[in-house]
Amino acid sequence: MAYWLFKSEVSTWSWDQQVAKGDVGEEWDGVRNYQARNHMRTMKVGDLGFFYHSQKEKEIVGIVEVIAESHQDSTTDDERWDCVDIKAVRSLPEPVTLAMCKEDPRLAEMVLVNNTRLSVQPVTKEEWDIVMELAGDS
DNA sequence: GCCAACGTTGGC
């Protein structure tokens, strides 16, 4: 079981919209970056991920679960692009901001901190646990 | 709004 982080702008696709979809979930479509796509191709049903709001908020707000493995992105006919489906699991008790991640020396290697432009990225078990701790979730 | 980082495109 692996851990991931999904980035989205609030104006494009927000956590509230994801939550509103409930257990039906939603395609994580629109990704046009090979690295991000490759991460999605390795995802398995049941993997968990953080939901991060980029740009204005810059904070991890919730937890999602992969509910369908990678398939054709329905927003394009281009066969190069596929994506997984995810559903909201729950909100974090307290959002974890990018600043908090940067301040914690244990998260110095986190992709979120180092590669700001990657929209779908892996998170290690250790990083996951630390973020959960920062979120006030035990 | 600016700019750095990075990915993609296209000319050679």
Add this chain to the structure above:
DNA sequence: GCCAACGTTGGC
């Protein structure tokens, strides 16, 4: 196949 030009993302 290299590399310059360009476009996009996202933090500040």
